[in-house]
Amino acid sequence: MALSIYNSFSRKKELFEPITAGYAGMYVCGPTVSGESHLGHARPYITFDIVNRYLQFKKLKVRYVRNITDAGHFEEEGREAEDKVSKKAQLERMEPMELVQKYTNLFHWAMKQFNCIEPSIEPTATGHIVEQIGMIEDIIAKGYAYAINGSVYFDVKKYAANYDYGKLSGRVLEDLIDAGNREVVTRDLEGQSEKRDTADFALWKSAPPEHIMRWKSPWGEGFPGWHIECSAMATKYLGANFDIHGGGMDLLFPHHESEIAQSTICNHSAPAKYWMHNNMITINGRKMGKSYNNVIKLTELFSGSHPLLSQPFHPMTIRFFILQSHYRSPLDFSNDALLASEKAFKRLWEAFEVLKNLSSENNEIASDKELDEKINNWLNEFELFMDDDFSSPKVIANMFELSPLINSFKDGIIPVKSISHHTLHLLKEKFKFFLEDIFGLISIDSNNNQILNPVMELLLDLRKEAKLKKDFATSDKIRNQLTAMGIVIKDEKDGGTSWGIG
RNA sequence: GGUCCUGUGGCCGAGUGGCUAGGCAAAGCUCUGCAAAAGCUUCUACAGCGGUUCGAAUCCGCUCGGGACCUCCA
Numbered sequence: 001m002a003l004s005i006y007n008s009f010s011r012k013k014e015l016f017e018p019i020t021a022g023y024a025g026m027y028v029c030g031p032t033v034s035g036e037s038h039l040g041h042a043r044p045y046i047t048f049d050i051v052n053r054y055l056q057f058k059k060l061k062v063r064y065v066r067n068i069t070d071a072g073h074f075e076e077e078g079r080e081a082e083d084k085v086s087k088k089a090q091l092e093r094m095e096p097m098e099l100v101q102k103y104t105n106l107f108h109w110a111m112k113q114f115n116c117i118e119p120s121i122e123p124t125a126t127g128h129i130v131e132q133i134g135m136i137e138d139i140i141a142k143g144y145a146y147a148i149n150g151s152v153y154f155d156v157k158k159y160a161a162n163y164d165y166g167k168l169s170g171r172v173l174e175d176l177i178d179a180g181n182r183e184v185v186t187r188d189l190e191g192q193s194e195k196r197d198t199a200d201f202a203l204w205k206s207a208p209p210e211h212i213m214r215w216k217s218p219w220g221e222g223f224p225g226w227h228i229e230c231s232a233m234a235t236k237y238l239g240a241n242f243d244i245h246g247g248g249m250d251l252l253f254p255h256h257e258s259e260i261a262q263s264t265i266c267n268h269s270a271p272a273k274y275w276m277h278n279n280m281i282t283i284n285g286r287k288m289g290k291s292y293n294n295v296i297k298l299t300e301l302f303s304g305s306h307p308l309l310s311q312p313f314h315p316m317t318i319r320f321f322i323l324q325s326h327y328r329s330p331l332d333f334s335n336d337a338l339l340a341s342e343k344a345f346k347r348l349w350e351a352f353e354v355l356k357n358l359s360s361e362n363n364e365i366a367s368d369k370e371l372d373e374k375i376n377n378w379l380n381e382f383e384l385f386m387d388d389d390f391s392s393p394k395v396i397a398n399m400f401e402l403s404p405l406i407n408s409f410k411d412g413i414i415p416v417k418s419i420s421h422h423t424l425h426l427l428k429e430k431f432k433f434f435l436e437d438i439f440g441l442i443s444i445d446s447n448n449n450q451i452l453n454p455v456m457e458l459l460l461d462l463r464k465e466a467k468l469k470k471d472f473a474t475s476d477k478i479r480n481q482l483t484a485m486g487i488v489i490k491d492e493k494d495g496g497t498s499w500g501i502g
Numbered sequence: 503g504g505u506c507c508u509g510u511g512g513c514c515g516a517g518u519g520g521c522u523a524g525g526c527a528a529a530g531c532u533c534u535g536c537a538a539a540a541g542c543u544u545c546u547a548c549a550g551c552g553g554u555u556c557g558a559a560u561c562c563g564c565u566c567g568g569g570a571c572c573u574c575c576a
Contacts, residue, residue, distance in 0.1 A: 029576070037576090044576045072574090166505095169571075175504045176572065226574080248576030249507095255575085278576070279507090285568060289575060324525075325515060330508080330569075337514050340526035347525090350539090393516050397524035407540055411533090414541095472535060479537080490539045498539090 003058060005244075006328060006389045008252065008275040009168055013389055018243055019273060024060040025242030026052065027234040027272065029251055030122070032069040033103035037110055038295035039318070039333060040248075040281045040288040046319055046440075047278045047327040047390075048246045049116040053438050054386055064119040065237045067230060068107075070100040071125040071213055071223055096212045100126075110298045113315035115440045121237050125229040129215050132224045132232040135266055136203045144265045148194050150206030150220035156199040159261050168260055168275060169253035173199060201258050203228050227258035234271055235263065245272035249279055250287075278327045283308075285332065296333070310335050313342065316444045320345040323392045323439055348396075348435075349443065351403035355431055358409055360416040360424050368418035371405075375423055378402055379430045386438065395434060402427070411493045445500060460489070460497050 003016040018024050028048045031037060045066075052064045074096060111118070125132075136152055139145040145154050159165055160173045176199045202225040207214040214221045234242065240263070247256065256275065263271040280287045283294050296306050304312030321341035325331045366372035378398045385394040406427075408414040416424065435441050459478055466474035479489050482499070490498045 031576080032574085041576050047576095170505060171572075172505075250571070250575055253505095253571060254573090280570070280576075282569075287570065287575090291573090291575070321514095329515080332514075334514080336526080340514060342526095344525045388518090391516080393525095394523075397516065400524055404541065408542095411540060413533095467535080470535075476536080483538085488538070491534075491537090493533075493540080 003054075003387045004389055005274050005276060007273075008277045009270075009272075014274065016243075016274065018060060019241055022059070022061060024055045024062045024244065025238040026055070026062060026064050026244040026246065027230070027238055027242060028064070028066045028119075028245075029230060029247035029255070030066040030068050031103075031107050032072070033100050033107060034072075034074045035103060035290070036297045036299065037103075037107055038288060038290075038297045039301060040295065042110070042114065042298060042318060043281050043322055043327070043331070044246065044248050044278045045111060045116055046114055046322050048276075049114075049440060050323070050390060050392065050438065051244070051246070051276070052117060052119075053440060054390065057438060063121070063238065064117075065121045065123065065234065066119040067233050068104055068122060068124045069226070069229065070097075070104065071129075071229065072226060074099065074213060094212065097126075106299075110315075113298075113302065114319050115315070115442050117440070123233045123237065125224065125233070126213075128229065128233050128236065129224065131236055132228050133204075133217050135228060135232050135235070135262065136224075137218065138266050139203065139262065142265050145203055146196065147204075147219045150222060151194065151202060152204040152219055152225075153195050153200040154203055154258070154261065155196065156201065156261070157197050159265070163261070163264055165261060166257060169257045171253055171257065201225065201227060201254060203262075227255055228262060230255070231259050231262040231266070231271065234259075235267060238271075240267035240271070241269060242272055244274045244276055246276040246278070249277040252277055279330045281331050281333055283333045288333065308335055310339070313338050314444050316441055317342040317345055319439075319441060323441075324396055326389075326391060326393055328389075344400075345441075346444065348399055348403060349441075349445075351399075351406045352431055352435055354410045355406045355428055358406070358416060358424060358428070360419070360421045363417050363419075363421045363424075366418060366420040366423065367415070371414075372419045372423050375402065375405065375419060375427060379426055382430055382434050386434075392439065395439075399431065399435070402431070456487075456499055460499070463489075464497070 004013045005016045006012070007014045026048070028044065031041060048064075048066075052062055055062045136145065139154065140147065140152065143155075144159055145152050156165060156173065165171075165173055204217060204219055204222050204224055206220055206222040211223070213223050215223060234245070245256065245259075260270045263269065282288060283296070286292055286294060288295055296308065300306040301309065301313050301318060302315060304310075317338060318341075321338055322331065324341060324344070378401055381398055382395050385391040385398070388394075405414065409416045409418075419427075459482070463475045463478040466472070466478070482489055486501055488500050490500070492498060
C-alpha cells in the first residue's frame, strides 16, 4: 500500500507522503510549442500520465499542472529568417500566436492519441507574464538579481554563497565558472558579456527590435527567461510547496536547479518535495533531440513516413513500448523494437479480450490450489510493483505470465474450475484495471465497423459451409484472399471463427 | 576538462547478493483437412580483470566501451 518514489533530490527511493493528507500537487514541465513533438517528448507525458492515474488510484485528489511554453526566442523551422523583421504585410508575417496555436493544437492531438488524461490546469507562459514580472521584482528586491541593458539576471554567485546551489544536479559552482572561462561552452550566448558571471541565468531578456515576441516590463520591452515561467506558474497553482515536480532528465540542469534557486529566494524553500525525472529515448544509443538531428516526429510514427520505419505505428504500440521499460532507464528506439512491442501488445490484448468472456459459475473451491495461489500472487504483485517507483515493466511481465493461462482456460487445456470463481473475478478485475485505468491502454482494433461486421459474418458462414462439404478450395480461397487484404482468420478450438485486422 | 549514469542471451528489456523476469525472433512438438491462432518445450546471458563473501549480474577497485549534463532541450 505504501508508494515509494525515487527522488532525484536525495538520489534515493523515498516513501511518498503527501504534504497535505489526501491531496497531491504535481507540476510537470510541458512542451515548448515552437515545433512538432517527437518520440522523445512522448515519454515524460506518458510517464507522468501513469503517475497521475496511480496517485488517483491511491485515493489522492491530484492537481496536475503541466505548462505550455509559448514564450521565448521563437522561430519556426523552414520560415525565412527575415520573417522576424516586421516589414512585411500583416498576413505575410509570422504571427507568433499563430505558430504557438498550431503546435499547441498538434500537441493536444498527440496527447489524445496516447490516451493521456488532460492535466487539471495547463497554464501558458504568455498568460502569466504579470506573475513572472512580479517574481522577478521580488528577487531583485531581495538582492539576488540585477538589471542591465533591459535584461535581468539571477546572481548565482551570491545565491551560492548563502544557499546550497547545485544540490539537485550535483553541480559545483566553481566547475561551472571554470567551464565558462575555459570556453568549453562553445555557444556564444546572446548577452553573455553583460552578465556579471557566466553562471548567472536570465530572468528577463530585453528584446531586440526584430524580435517577434515582446512584453512591456519595468526594464523595457522583452520576454521572460525560461526558468522563471515554471516557478511562477507552479507557485500560482500549487503554492510555495507542492509534492511532485517532474520532467525529463535533461531538465535537471540548469532548468530545475534554477527553479529551486528562484523559489528559494521568493518562497523561502525549494518548490517540490519529490523530484522525478524520466530518462531519455535514444536512437542508436544517442539521445533523440533536435540538435542531434535524429528525431522521429509523432506524426511520422503514426503514419510510418520516416526512412527508419517499415510501417505506421499505432499510438498504443508506442505507449506500450514506453511502459515496457522503467521510466528511469534509457530506452533505445528502433523499428525492430517497435515491431516487437506491437506484437507483444496485440497478444496481451487478445488474452485480455478472451479473459472477459471466461466464466466459472459458482466454483467456490479451486481444484488446483497451487495454480490458484500462483495467480493470486501474480495479481497482488501488480500493486506492489507499481508501489515500487512505478515498475510498469514488472507488472507487464506478470501479465504475460497470466496470458498463456487465460488462453488455456479458453481452449479447455486447463479447466476453468482449477481456480475459484473468486480468483477468476479478481483476475478479470485487476487485469482490466491495470491495463485500462492505470496504464491507460485502449484497444488497437478497429473491428467495430458497422458495415464490415455483417460482411465478415457472411464470408465466415460461407467458408464454414464449404469446409463442411470438404470444399477446401473454396474455404482456402476465402481465407487467402482475406489474408491478402490484411484480415486474419483464426479458427477457434470450439469450432467458431474470429477475425482481426493486421 | 568537470559532474553523473551505464555496459545483461540473435534483438529489446526487468533485475532487491542465494530460487527460470518478461517480450520479439528462431527451432521442435501438440492441435488443425492444410494453415493461422493458441498451448507446450528448447535457446540460461550478465564487457574484461582482480577483490570482499559460504555465495555476486547485483557490493568494492582497476581497465575498456557507450551515453547524459555542463548551451535551447522531454
